[in-house]
Amino acid sequence: MDDRHDFPVPDLAELVGSRLCHDLVNPLSAISNGMELIGLSGTPRTPELDLIGSAIEDAMARIRFFRVAFGAARAGETLSERELREIVTAIYGGGRLSVEWQVTGDLPRQDAKLAFLLLNCAETALPLGGILTVQRDGEEWDISGEGRKLSIDAEFWQVLEQPISSDLLPPPSRVQFALLAKEATISGRRALLSLSPDGQQFTLSLTRA
Numbered sequence: 569m570d571d572r573h574d575f576p577v578p579d580l581a582e583l584v585g586s587r588l589c590h591d592l593v594n595p596l597s598a599i600s601n602g603m604e605l606i607g608l609s610g611t612p613r614t615p616e617l618d619l620i621g622s623a624i625e626d627a628m629a630r631i632r633f634f635r636v637a638f639g640a641a642r643a644g645e646t647l648s649e650r651e652l653r654e655i656v657t658a659i660y661g662g663g664r665l666s667v668e669w670q671v672t673g674d675l676p677r678q679d680a681k682l683a684f685l686l687l688n689c690a691e692t693a694l695p696l697g698g699i700l701t702v703q704r705d706g707e708e709w710d711i712s713g714e715g716r717k718l719s720i721d722a723e724f725w726q727v728l729e730q731p732i733s734s735d736l737l738p739p740p741s742r743v744q745f746a747l748l749a750k751e752a753t754i755s756g757r758r759a760l761l762s763l764s765p766d767g768q769q770f771t772l773s774l775t776r777a
Contacts, residue, residue, distance in 0.1 A: 586639035589631050596631065600624050629658035636677070637684035638747065645677035652680060656687075656702075664697025665715075671704045682751055682774060686711050686759065688744040689728075690772045695719050707757065709774040718770060720763070728752075728759045753777070 603621050607613070632655045636647065653669055660667040667687065675683070683702065690700055690711045698715020724738050727745040738745050752759050758777045763770050 589635035
């Protein structure tokens with residue numbers, strides 16, 4: 569029997585990811601609350617306080633994103649459309665890279681995990697910024713990207729197309745490629761990268777294997 573669609577119990581790496589994200593949220597929330605109290609006290613805003621506030625917001629956004637992308641995803645868990653949009657807006661809403669989330673409705677957490685891993689891989693192709701558009705049709709996903717400069721490092725992208733081995737493991741900064749390949753295989757799908765003829769646009773798709 570082919571049981572690839574019966575999601576396995578999360579492995580230790582996913583559980584560690586969930587634990588780290590969970591434990592880091594509390595101190596970051598405490599710092600954020602402290603900043604709000606400073607604001608309510610009438611203390612004048614300074615560049616230093618603005619810098620701290622911006623850093624806290626960025627850290628909180630990343631923690632929420634990483635918790636979905638790298639944490640455990642058990643069968644039956646779902647994430648609401650509102651929460652997904654909030655996470656995407658928080659992490660991609662203020663920089664050179666913007667994301668158009670054209671996916672409606674709530675998602676099983678496993679699908680949200682795949683979508684965020686796709687985004688995490690796709691963003692590496694646009695080091696100078698650009699636009700990523702996320703679409704979903706049934707079980708298939710497409711993330712199209714365009715920007716001033718594409719940077720496609722074949723060493724990392726080939727991890728999506730070949731069985732994972734010790735020779736193909738990417739560095740920590742690109743671990744999302746190995747995780748996407750693994751999660752896609754578990755769900756009976758595969759991730760494919762295609763470039764436009766002029767090399768100015770790309771599409772990262774998740775399709776049936």
